[in-house]
Amino acid sequence: MTARVVFQKASRWYGPVMALNDVSFELGPGVYGLLGPNGAGKSSLLKLASGQLRPSQGKVELLGRPAFGSPDVFHSVGLCADTDAFFEDFTGLQFVSALLSLNGFDKAQAHKLAIEAIEIVDLKEAMHRKIGGYSKGMRQRIKLAQSIAHRPEVLFLDEPLTGMDPQNRKRISDLLKRLGDEGRTVLVSTHILHELEQVTRRVLLIHNGRVLAEGDLGEIRDLLDRHPRSVRIKAADPRGLARELVLLPDLVSLNLEDATGHLLAEIKKPDAFFTKVQELSAKHGVLEMWVTDENLESVFSYLVSK
Amino acid sequence: MTGATEALPIRPLWGGARDMFYIAIERMLPRPRSFWVFMLLALPVFFGILLRIYPPKGLPLTGFELYGIVVALFFVRNLLPLVALLFGSALIADAVDSKTLTYFLTRPISRLSIFVGEFMAYLVTVLTLTLPCVVMTYLVLCVGTPQGAGFGAMDLVQDLGACALTLFTYGGVFALLGVSLKRPLIPGLLFLFVWEGFVANFPGDAPNYTISAYARSLIRHRPSEEGLAELFSKFFGVGESVLVLGIVGVVSLALAIWIFSRREYVISS
Numbered sequence: 001m002t003a004r005v006v007f008q009k010a011s012r013w014y015g016p017v018m019a020l021n022d023v024s025f026e027l028g029p030g031v032y033g034l035l036g037p038n039g040a041g042k043s044s045l046l047k048l049a050s051g052q053l054r055p056s057q058g059k060v061e062l063l064g065r066p067a068f069g070s071p072d073v074f075h076s077v078g079l080c081a082d083t084d085a086f087f088e089d090f091t092g093l094q095f096v097s098a099l100l101s102l103n104g105f106d107k108a109q110a111h112k113l114a115i116e117a118i119e120i121v122d123l124k125e126a127m128h129r130k131i132g133g134y135s136k137g138m139r140q141r142i143k144l145a146q147s148i149a150h151r152p153e154v155l156f157l158d159e160p161l162t163g164m165d166p167q168n169r170k171r172i173s174d175l176l177k178r179l180g181d182e183g184r185t186v187l188v189s190t191h192i193l194h195e196l197e198q199v200t201r202r203v204l205l206i207h208n209g210r211v212l213a214e215g216d217l218g219e220i221r222d223l224l225d226r227h228p229r230s231v232r233i234k235a236a237d238p239r240g241l242a243r244e245l246v247l248l249p250d251l252v253s254l255n256l257e258d259a260t261g262h263l264l265a266e267i268k269k270p271d272a273f274f275t276k277v278q279e280l281s282a283k284h285g286v287l288e289m290w291v292t293d294e295n296l297e298s299v300f301s302y303l304v305s306k
Numbered sequence: 307m308t309g310a311t312e313a314l315p316i317r318p319l320w321g322g323a324r325d326m327f328y329i330a331i332e333r334m335l336p337r338p339r340s341f342w343v344f345m346l347l348a349l350p351v352f353f354g355i356l357l358r359i360y361p362p363k364g365l366p367l368t369g370f371e372l373y374g375i376v377v378a379l380f381f382v383r384n385l386l387p388l389v390a391l392l393f394g395s396a397l398i399a400d401a402v403d404s405k406t407l408t409y410f411l412t413r414p415i416s417r418l419s420i421f422v423g424e425f426m427a428y429l430v431t432v433l434t435l436t437l438p439c440v441v442m443t444y445l446v447l448c449v450g451t452p453q454g455a456g457f458g459a460m461d462l463v464q465d466l467g468a469c470a471l472t473l474f475t476y477g478g479v480f481a482l483l484g485v486s487l488k489r490p491l492i493p494g495l496l497f498l499f500v501w502e503g504f505v506a507n508f509p510g511d512a513p514n515y516t517i518s519a520y521a522r523s524l525i526r527h528r529p530s531e532e533g534l535a536e537l538f539s540k541f542f543g544v545g546e547s548v549l550v551l552g553i554v555g556v557v558s559l560a561l562a563i564w565i566f567s568r569r570e571y572v573i574s575s
Contacts, residue, residue: 014572043574050412053570068570072316074414083573085405087333098332101325102413104317146409 236285326423394480
């Protein structure tokens, strides 16, 4: 295996707070999931991997170079960060093209590559609209487009599926799998085990700044299926959707939140639930779906105590 | 998506800076902040038009003298440093605040290219906003008036140069403040009003340590001052002023680049 991303006993502190503690692993081609509850250190790990931060101790290498202070590696690296930050007055096409120009592509090449990337994330119809008017899911997709547009060998994606509707989750999951199959290295952090399972079995399990395990999703998956999880759904017809979801046998509870109009579901079998929502999404206008991670935290506590 | 990228070197300084400039200017010039700053800079033009339409009787100043006051006091001493503070301190700070800096730091361009591109955009923006207002003020107050006849095109060019150099120097200083501090606006205002506002008029050698004293020395047709200001204000030769302002600007920029190139930016949601 050619290691493209190497962590060697890497630690990182923010003042007295330890974000990552003695982390070592190597990533070659393929898709890897980075799994952990909020505050586990996923974003810090991705920031170190993508050269935004220096390790306080140890070594982080990207394509054989120190990740921090080697801008040349970014010809071959893409990043979809966790921040919802854009040039709001730019259109989607302008945004992706402008960032491609920083990679050294001339105007015509940048335009062509930008359109290709925007097509991949299915935003072509909105590419001439200003990003300021995009929905949360569209913003997420245009952020993803800028990260893949220059066809990087290594791709870091921090919660890339947040705020996307079921169809786009599926589309992006398929894209990640395809990128991995092409021999690119993709490290994706997510709470959504269901989609992660569709693209990879390889996972880095992180908790309290330490990589607890590297390996197969199976065991975590079994644990998660035994723990109820919370899902929030935004739909055009929440009552109609609720009427159909309430019939699912593994639904623990279902509430319609008055203030937001969102459905809040507690579920036991994510697979069956997500498949059902996907089937019903066109009929009831499912716009966005989030999985909250409170219960993931309990799974990690369980794992840590094992 | 097929085809892996080859191992490529970092982009050359000027190529990266040019592409960075295009992005930065797009984000800087067509902004509400630029519009309001332009309106402020254009105040003397509106004021001059009013004077031409409704000339007051018994005004003790000629159009040319008014123009001198506007350039020396309104532009060079007060407004341009403020404009430089608003735009210069925001060069990198805005990208940090808006969390868009990550997009630039994860591209194959050096931090020097990022900074140079941003500073070029700053210069183009502030000069685009300022210089037309100075020219318009001259046209409105001086052209067609007998008192303005002695004032040549070279004097106007010199005034434009003084404004440009003032914006460059203060821009460098405030860019340094912007990369050094998380919230540079308040310290910048304190620097302008306390240090530059008062110390430049102190007796003795104190004005030697202010930018304002050198900037105002570049305006040769400044109005005569009265009272304490006349006694204490210190003026330098044009050559000396240009040299000092140039050195202060370049050194500030070099320090700003040094800090920006080494600093970590922890940008998170």
